[in-house]
Amino acid sequence: MAQSNGRRTSRRGIYLKLRQMVLTLELPPGAALSENELAATLGVSRTPVRESLILLAQEGLVQVFPKIGSFVSRVDPAQVADAQFLREAVELASLDDLPPEPDPAVVEELRDNLNRQQHEDLGLEEFFDLDEAFHQGLMRLSGHGNVWTTVAAAKGHLDRARRLGLHENVSPAVFAAQHHEIFEAVVGGNTQLARTSMRNHLRAVFSDIERIRAHSPELFATDPSTVPVRRNVVVWE
Amino acid sequence: MAQSNGRRTSRRGIYLKLRQMVLTLELPPGAALSENELAATLGVSRTPVRESLILLAQEGLVQVFPKIGSFVSRVDPAQVADAQFLREAVELASLDDLPPEPDPAVVEELRDNLNRQQHEDLGLEEFFDLDEAFHQGLMRLSGHGNVWTTVAAAKGHLDRARRLGLHENVSPAVFAAQHHEIFEAVVGGNTQLARTSMRNHLRAVFSDIERIRAHSPELFATDPSTVPVRRNVVVWE
DNA sequence: CGTGCAGTGCTTGTATACAAGCACTTGTCG
DNA sequence: CGACAAGTGCTTGTATACAAGCACTGCACG
Structure with missing residues (x-):
């Protein structure tokens, strides 16, 4: 906000x-x-x-x-978990407020978004942009587009953890398919299916992070407040 | 956060x-x-x-x-509605994560909080403090205490609208009773009852606001961006 | 060789000076 | 009398100066 x-x-x-x-x-x-x-x-x-x-x-x-x-x-694992809980609560609740007749313009926008997600040579940053726009579009569909701003502001740690994950391996294709599944349930008016698809999708994203944490622990905060280290003074010339 | x-x-x-x-x-x-x-x-x-x-x-x-x-x-009605949606989504989802054996210390704290809410001569600000602590305590019970920080930061407009409401009339007693109802359902392990009680409570708070808006519209924003008015320069002496 | 202590160079926090612009007042001119 | 324009006083945005403090370096001394 x-x-x-x-x-x-x-x-x-x-x-x-x-x-x-x-x-x-x-x-x-x-x-x-x-x-x-x-x-x-x-x-x-x-x-x-x-x-x-x-x-x-x-x-x-x-x-x-x-x-x-x-x-x-x-990256603070606790804040990642908090953001995960927040976005899941908000996005699932948003699905309950979907109108019987979704805004055609937004639906078309989402469809176009999904098409672009399927391009073969898709850069990581492009995928993240599309991913962000997709989830925000769903929120707009139920009239809560502005709430996404708050969620987006709170999920910085989660986003960085995701990027660490996708930098390693894993193609975005799996997530794109899940997006498609959610979308179909939404336009089909099947709220229950939309909810379970969304939950599975968000949890899959989240579980990816634990794997990464074991792999690159140095990027994560261990203690509540890690000690800051002043970098050594390096003088050139 | x-x-x-x-x-x-x-x-x-x-x-x-x-x-x-x-x-x-x-x-x-x-x-x-x-x-x-x-x-x-x-x-x-x-x-x-x-x-x-x-x-x-x-x-x-x-x-x-x-x-x-x-x-x-x-006070922007749209932001009030956004905050209402956000807190409802988060607080209801939090109830789903309640552990079988809630932390006794927090439970005791909540019980004490509720007792204080029942004092006859309770100032408005004291009530709001207790209200805030109560809801935050419930979130801590399910391990999501830190998420409350995000919710609290986003609900400034809603809080101000509530204060406008309670300044007019209405004793906090009704809300205190609803708090009690929620608490009993939580400690009783009846998640479904807790959810409906919580939802009713939050919706009651929200419906109060619409009443106030008709009463004192000048404190609410009408257009997305109301025109700022430079105050006249007043010189003493 | 070990230890302590002053010195140095960076850091952010706060205070202040200047720049650019809006809104109103007021004077001047038609 | 009316209208336009310069003037005045405020506003926030940016730049700069100074204050306080941490961390390390390196020298002096035991």
């Missing part, structure tokens, strides 16, 4: 850019962020950078330690 | 104070907020005040119009 008015400020752009970089793991979990360094790189002053980091910190994607440093937060 | 580390900064205190004032309607919907004025009142510089307002803006409690002004956002 972020209420940002459309005015263009440099902060807005920086916030979106950093957020994207964190979610896509271009800025990996644990990476050190320096307000000064980011400001220099982006060609602005500390102020808009700092304000962006504060917003990201409130979302849980960044941790700020006063007088020490700012870091991309490690 | 706000990830604020415990370090004490003046921003933290200011943010919490302003948030409280907005939620309790001490700063009423539509009120103009000036960064300079707030800074002077609180005895700090613009910086921590400004950063607090940015956070409140992201929560939707404040609207910032560059070069024009900052305002406490009017």
Whole structure:
């Protein structure tokens, strides 16, 4: 329910850019962020950078330690589980509010989305974008499109865990098929089938994460608050 | 899932104070907020005040119009409905995850909470605090206590609408009784009854709001973005 | 060789200065 | 009298300066 008015400020752009970089793991979990360094790189002053980091910190994607440093937060399994519970509760409840006659425009949009998911040479980021749009479209179908904003803001840790998973192996094809199954149940008016399909889909996504955690534990937070490590000062020349 | 580390900064205190004032309607919907004025009142510089307002803006409690002004956002019926849907979905789903043997400590805490709700001379703010703690306690019972943080952050508009409602008339006694009903069903292990009780309770809270909206429409937002009005410059002496 | 302590360079938090713009007031001119 | 334009005072956005503190380096001394 972020209420940002459309005015263009440099902060807005920086916030979106950093957020994207964190979610896509271009800025990996644990990476050190320096307000000064980011400001220099982006060609602005500390102020808009700092304000962006504060917003990201409130979302849980960044941790700020006063007088020490700012870091991309490690993927917290507890927050992943919380986000999983949240999205499952919301998306399933949304299915109960589907109208008898869904908006044809949205249905068409979803159908087009599914077609694109089946393309052979689909990049990972493209798939994630389509996945996001698909789930949000379903929420819009039941009139709760804006609630997706809240869910999306809360599932940053889950999204990063998913990207870790799909980076390893596993083609998106399986998930695309599940999307299709959900869609057919929805347009067919079979709410019960839609619910079970959706639940299975979301749980499958979730179970993938546990596998990854055993594989790459260093990207996950172990203790509730892992100790921040100031990076060594490296001087070039 | 706000990830604020415990370090004490003046921003933290200011943010919490302003948030409280907005939620309790001490700063009423539509009120103009000036960064300079707030800074002077609180005895700090613009910086921590400004950063607090940015956070409140992201929560939707404040609207910032560059070069024009900052305002406490009017209660948006759409956001109230969104929050209602969100909390209902989450709280009902949480009941499904109740363990066979609930944590005795939390159960005791809830029982104590309910006792306090029955006090005759209970102030409104005290009731709201108890109400908040009760619902959060139920979530902790099923292991989803942290998800409540996300829900709480998203339901600012709903909370303000509720306060408008209870300011008018209606004693909290009715809601306290519903709390009791839910609690008994939970400790009795009757999940189905708990669900229906919870749903009825939340819907009762929600229906109260529609009544208020007809009564005091000026506090609600009408258009998606109501036009901000710069307050007239008043000079004393 | 080991230990302690000052020094250095970074970090974020806060305060302040300047820039850009909206809305209203007021003066001036037709 | 009416209308237009410059002026005034506020607003937030951005840039910069200073304050406080952590972590490490490296030297001095026992």
